[in-house]
Amino acid sequence: MERTFILLKPDCVQRRLAGRVLARFEDKGLNVIAMKMLRITPDLAKQHYAEHVEKGWYPTLEEFVTGGPVVAAVLEGLDAIGVVREMLGATNGLQAAPGTIRGDFSSSRQMNLVHGSDGSESATREIALYFAEDEICAYEPTITPWQRAADE
Known part of the structure; x- marks a missing residue:
């Protein structure tokens, strides 16, 4: 099992x-094992997007992500990081394929609805930014044997 972090941005x-976005992840067989609604502070935004803080467009990103409530969540499942990235589609909603979340609901590069971790290191770092270990509630749904083979 692999864990990944998603952030349903203010536009979402x-x-x-x-609810529709979360349902798509659950429909795919990913488990939501932590979730909370919050307002991102400028300090948290700088920690989350640390690699972008020095870029000229960062102030616009910070203004956007701190501009309204967000939903932070941890998803768990087989190849969760890759599965989520594929489900999200291209960063720019105008370029995202139909059937992806951004392809179906977004027409913007910045207002692209959902952030998803891009690798295991960033997933670990981002999960720790938003959740304490005791806020994560891993479980195995009773439907699991009907979703994938026992050796997967």
Whole structure:
């Protein structure tokens, strides 16, 4: 099992798409093992997007991500990081394939609804930014034997 972090950005929450987006991940067989709604502070934004803070467009990103409530979540499943990235589609919603979350619901590069960790190191770092270990509630649904073979 692999864990990944997702952040339903302010545009996702404001457009009332959070439930639909989460349902798509659950429909794929990923488990939501932690979730909370919060407002990102400028300090948390700088920690989350540390690699972008010095870029000229960062202030616009910070203003956007701190501009409204977000939903942070940890998803768990087989190849969760890769599965989530594929489900999200291209960063720019105009370039994202139909059937992906961004392809179906976004028409912007920045307002692209959901952040997903891009690798295991970033997933570990991002999960720790938003959740204490005791806030993560891993479980195995009773439907699991009907979703994948026992040796997967």
